[in-house]
Amino acid sequence: MMRSAWIKWARAVEHQRVLARQSREFVEVDSHEYVRFDNANDDSDPLLRIQWRLHVKQPYPEQWSLLIGDILTNLRAALDHALWAAVIAHSGPPPRPQAIQFPIATTAKKLRQPRSELAELVTAEVWQAVESLQPLQAQSDQHLHPLEILRWLCNVDKHRFVHVVGRTSIDLTPVHIASPTPLEIIDEWRHEGPVADGAAVASLKIKRPADGRIRLDLQPTFSLLATLQISDDPIDHRSLRAVMDGIRDAVLWVLVTLTKASGQPVPDPGSLELGDFHETVAAQYAGHLGIVRHADGTLTPIPSPPEDNTPD
Numbered sequence: 001m002m003r004s005a006w007i008k009w010a011r012a013v014e015h016q017r018v019l020a021r022q023s024r025e026f027v028e029v030d031s032h033e034y035v036r037f038d039n040a041n042d043d044s045d046p047l048l049r050i051q052w053r054l055h056v057k058q059p060y061p062e063q064w065s066l067l068i069g070d071i072l073t074n075l076r077a078a079l080d081h082a083l084w085a086a087v088i089a090h091s092g093p094p095p096r097p098q099a100i101q102f103p104i105a106t107t108a109k110k111l112r113q114p115r116s117e118l119a120e121l122v123t124a125e126v127w128q129a130v131e132s133l134q135p136l137q138a139q140s141d142q143h144l145h146p147l148e149i150l151r152w153l154c155n156v157d158k159h160r161f162v163h164v165v166g167r168t169s170i171d172l173t174p175v176h177i178a179s180p181t182p183l184e185i186i187d188e189w190r191h192e193g194p195v196a197d198g199a200a201v202a203s204l205k206i207k208r209p210a211d212g213r214i215r216l217d218l219q220p221t222f223s224l225l226a227t228l229q230i231s232d233d234p235i236d237h238r239s240l241r242a243v244m245d246g247i248r249d250a251v252l253w254v255l256v257t258l259t260k261a262s263g264q265p266v267p268d269p270g271s272l273e274l275g276d277f278h279e280t281v282a283a284q285y286a287g288h289l290g291i292v293r294h295a296d297g298t299l300t301p302i303p304s305p306p307e308d309n310t311p312d
Contacts, residue, residue, distance in 0.1 A: 001089050002259045003267070005081035009251055010272035012074035016244055019067045023226060023240065031058040032167075034201065034222055040214065047186060048214055050204040052222070054169075056197040060226065065162035068153075068228070071244065075251045076154045079104075079147075082258045083130070087121045089262060094121055102254070104151040106135045106142040129261040133254055143231040146250035149243060152231055168227040168237055169195040175204060176219040183207070183216065194227065194237050 038050040079102035087094055094100055096117075103114035111134060119127045135145035142148055157163060171192040177183065184207040191201045202220055226240040259266050 001085040002082055002255065002262065002264055005078045005085060005255055006259075006267050006272060008074045008078035008081055009248075009255055012071045012078065012251075013248060015067050015070045015074065016248060019064060019071070019244070022061065022064065022067075026060070029058060031060075032056045032224070034220070036218075043208075046208055048204075048206040048208050050206070050218065051200055052202045052220060053198055053200050054167075054195055054224075056167075060165040062162075064165050068163050068165075069157045072150065072154045072157055072247075075150055075247055078251055079254055082255055083118070083122070086123070086126045086258060086262050087118075090123050090126070091121045103130065104135065104147045106145070106148055108136060111136065123261070125261045126258060129257045133257060143234070143236065144238075146246040147254075149230045149238075150247045150250070153228070153243075153247075163228055165240055166227050166229070166237065167195050168193060168225045168239070169201050170223040170225055172223050173221050175202060176221075177204075177216060178219070179214075179216040181209065181215070183214075195224070 033055050034052045035055050036050065036052050038048065039045055040048060080100065083102045084100050087100055099117050100121075101114075103111060103118070105111040105114070111131070115127075115131075118130075122130075133147070135142045135148040138145050143152075153163060169191050171190045174188060174190070177185070185204065186207055187203075187205040189203045191199070195201060201222060204218075206214070206216075208214060227237045228240055228243050230236050230238050230243060256266055
């Protein structure tokens with residue numbers, strides 16, 4: 001009875017692997033650079049002012065937004081199909097089929113109506129499992145719960161616009177400054193958070209020597225992370241990798257829990273016909289964690305740590 005839910009989840013994983021493959025390949029693209037601006041020739045200014053700005057040469061592909069939509073749609077459907085199967089198995093075709101939707105609630109108040117409409121249509125074991133899996137069970141930051149993230153992302157994708165993968169600047173290290181003479185640094189600033197084309201990512205203010213001569217070697221280190229907005233109250237952005245892995249595993253856990261609560265066996269992964277050919281280029285399903293751009297222009301991917309997501 002749960003087969004429909006499981007193959008929906010498997011289809012989402014297939015799309016996720018395609019997205020992972022493309023994100024890994026994108027690392028090799030010369031998609032951005034950091035442009036330095038300064039007033040080194042302005043001797044009238046007692047301060048040497050230096051700023052680096054992001055210049056995006058190639059945005060992330062629009063296809064990623066469509067793939068994300070496909071992933072979200074299938075994962076949300078997997079939850080609903082699982083609950084539908086549990087209803088059919090326990091009480092037969094429901095009088096209001098449109099009301100059969102897996103609830104995702106961040107507060108007890110938001111769960112009251114789903115409980116009144118759905119609890120009696122499934123076994124006590126299944127409904128107990130549904131309630132135990134709710135974001136409201138989290139002690140804090142319910143908007144960070146993977147199921148709540150899935151709910152919010154799905155609603156935006158269905159009713160507002162496709163999700164755009166953005167860039168978030170990571171503050172790794174200060175700008176390395178090498179100078180044959182001592183320098184007085186007045187101010188140093190580095191941006192951390194969402195960043196767009198043309199935005200400043202770092203700046204320095206250095207007191208200009210009395211003779212006006214400044215000989216220094218600046219070596220900044222910048223890193224960008226592909227991110228998604230996951231909520232608007234509060235406005236929050238998280239890495240694409242963390243979001244995709246988190247909601248995939250959360251839905252998997254729901255399916256395992258409801259399948260067992262319904263007295264059915266968890267299917268053999270091999271029977272789900274996942275697109276294994278994607279693993280040859282995307283062994284880590286969500287791509288790289290981030291990219292570090294060194295002063296000489298070379299790129300170093302920060303790999304995602306290997307994970308064992310096999311359910312017990």
